Amino acid sequence: MALTESAGETGTIAVRVDGVSRRLTVDPRRTLLDLLRDQLDSYSVKKGCDHGQCGACTVLVGGRRVLACLVLAVTCDGADVTTAAGLTTEGEPHPLREAFLDSDAYQCGYCTPGQICSAAGLLTEFRDGSPSHVTSPVASTPQWTEAEIAERMSGNLCRCGAYDGIVAAIHRTGEGG
Amino acid sequence: MRPFTFASPSTPADAVRAVADDPSAVFLGGGTNLVDHLKLGIARPARVIDITGVTPTGLREDADGALVIGAGVRNSELAADHRVLERYPVLAEALLSGASPQLRNMATVGGNPLQRTRCVYFQDVTTPCNKRSPGSGCSALGGYTRHHAILGASEQCAATHPSDMAVALSILEAQVRVLGPSGERIVPFGELHRLPGDHPERDTVLEHGELITEISLPAPWTRRSAYRKVRDRASYAFALVSVAAAVSMLEGKISDIRVAFGGVAHKPWRALRAEEVLRGARPDDDLFRSAAEAELFEARPLEGLDGGNAFKIPLATRTLAAVLRELTAAEGER
Numbered sequence: 001m002a003l004t005e006s007a008g009e010t011g012t013i014a015v016r017v018d019g020v021s022r023r024l025t026v027d028p029r030r031t032l033l034d035l036l037r038d039q040l041d042s043y044s045v046k047k048g049c050d051h052g053q054c055g056a057c058t059v060l061v062g063g064r065r066v067l068a069c070l071v072l073a074v075t076c077d078g079a080d081v082t083t084a085a086g087l088t089t090e091g092e093p094h095p096l097r098e099a100f101l102d103s104d105a106y107q108c109g110y111c112t113p114g115q116i117c118s119a120a121g122l123l124t125e126f127r128d129g130s131p132s133h134v135t136s137p138v139a140s141t142p143q144w145t146e147a148e149i150a151e152r153m154s155g156n157l158c159r160c161g162a163y164d165g166i167v168a169a170i171h172r173t174g175e176g177g
Numbered sequence: 178m179r180p181f182t183f184a185s186p187s188t189p190a191d192a193v194r195a196v197a198d199d200p201s202a203v204f205l206g207g208g209t210n211l212v213d214h215l216k217l218g219i220a221r222p223a224r225v226i227d228i229t230g231v232t233p234t235g236l237r238e239d240a241d242g243a244l245v246i247g248a249g250v251r252n253s254e255l256a257a258d259h260r261v262l263e264r265y266p267v268l269a270e271a272l273l274s275g276a277s278p279q280l281r282n283m284a285t286v287g288g289n290p291l292q293r294t295r296c297v298y299f300q301d302v303t304t305p306c307n308k309r310s311p312g313s314g315c316s317a318l319g320g321y322t323r324h325h326a327i328l329g330a331s332e333q334c335a336a337t338h339p340s341d342m343a344v345a346l347s348i349l350e351a352q353v354r355v356l357g358p359s360g361e362r363i364v365p366f367g368e369l370h371r372l373p374g375d376h377p378e379r380d381t382v383l384e385h386g387e388l389i390t391e392i393s394l395p396a397p398w399t400r401r402s403a404y405r406k407v408r409d410r411a412s413y414a415f416a417l418v419s420v421a422a423a424v425s426m427l428e429g430k431i432s433d434i435r436v437a438f439g440g441v442a443h444k445p446w447r448a449l450r451a452e453e454v455l456r457g458a459r460p461d462d463d464l465f466r467s468a469a470e471a472e473l474f475e476a477r478p479l480e481g482l483d484g485g486n487a488f489k490i491p492l493a494t495r496t497l498a499a500v501l502r503e504l505t506a507a508e509g510e511r
Binding site: 011028029031050051052055058064065066067069070071072074075118121122125128129130131132133135137138139150151152154155156 | 178180181182183185205208209212213215216217225227229253256257259262263266269270273274276277278279280282283411412413
């Protein structure tokens with residue numbers, strides 16, 4: 001956070017998006033979501049509710065899943081942002097992308113990039129042993145079950161109702177990894 | 178959104194001074210509530226002071242066994258910390274029942290207790306609300322009251338506090354370290370939040386410019402603790418009623434106990450009268466019901482367009498019994 005007092009209406013940030021570093025001037029009011037879509041043409045990131053309720057704008061910042069609609073872009077100085085379009089493992093497209101296709105895990109597709117970023121964050125959190133609301137007892141090692149996946153994906157809504165496919169796609173990806 | 182200037186101070190004292198000196202300035206932590214309020218027009222600051230670089234982001238244990246949590250620790254980090262999971266399961270369970278994984282990755286420990294009510298009228302700037310706009314009236318009275326208070330409300334405001342973490346912190350008797358323009362002070366967690374009274378615009382006892390820097394949990398006196406949340410969906414919804422409880426047992430009796438309710442009042446509702454009934458008694462369903470009655474006898478449910486919220490009285494009674502049944506069971510090695 002090298003940024004100090006921004007003299008006027010704007011702040012300057014250095015941010016890395018899907019592997020590309022950029023230096024940008026942003027209005028302090030601009031969210032990371034609007035920065036990605038309107039300033040950086042990163043259209044895989046979707047605006048759903050714009051109030052932190054639907055998960056469509058989920059991206060990874062420093063590998064952790066967050067809601068881009070509730071992050072002010074001006075706070076992203078030095079951040080490493082990954083969107084669904086840039087999501088890879090060892091240079092290859094992330095296996096979640098193929099799994100979503102194979103499991104029929106979408107219908108209209110609008111929520112899908114957010115679902116995939118969220119699922120990528122979920123896989124990391126699960127590997128780290130982080131518990132969820134359905135882990136019982138809470139201090140035990142979480143088991144790789146559909147109930148765990150559903151709970152951990154509850155921040156991503158799908159109005160088409162493709163939840164069964166989404167849970168299946170994540171379940172098989174986690175087993176493969 | 179109203180224009181504002183933005184600054185990232187380099188010390189906590191600079192952050193405090195920046196806000197204390199300017200009535201139109203606010204602290205920005207994880208942003209999950211404030212950024213939404215900027216969009217909704219509920220918060221209209223001229224200056225936003227980012228504190229994520231100046232509040233502590235780690236946990237430490239002090240000499241008397243307390244666990245000291247930096248205000249900048251994210252909710253998900255706290256819930257996954259092995260010391261919290263092992264010593265304070267009620268806190269991990271409360272955190273994990275709140276919001277969504279993305280929001281828990283963003284929200285901070287210092288910000289969580291300071292989040293504002295999700296009363297639909299508070300969040301809709303086109304309706305009267307004494308909390309958002311003092312003196313304008315309360316739209317919840319006679320409106321939709323499913324999520325509103327049954328205890329401690331006033332003629333001015335019947336909003337509930339939305340935090341799950343705060344309900345757990347109230348029974349853990351946490352201490353809140355606060356930095357203000359004239360120095361530090363410690364606020365017992367149970368004294369942090371206010372009832373609405375005639376000033377529902379004030380959620381807490383903190384003055385403008387005071388910053389939470391740490392929250393400290395006294396050494397645990399029991400591992401038998403739990404949080405149970407009842408809501409309209411299985412996940413990602415605010416509590417209709419919740420119960421946090423910690424129990425120790427001796428020779429088949431409850432030797433000590435702490436209980437608090439969430440979703441029923443303007444603040445986490447520490448149930449001292451229920452505790453008094455339970456302490457020293459042999460646990461059974463009649464006892465649990467008596468304890469709930471001792472606390473809820475002065476509940477004042479609201480009528481409402483949606484049928485009102487009197488359902489919270491039996492719901493809180495049954496939820497308390499369910500939690501205590503589990504915690505006091507002989508094999509309850511928690």
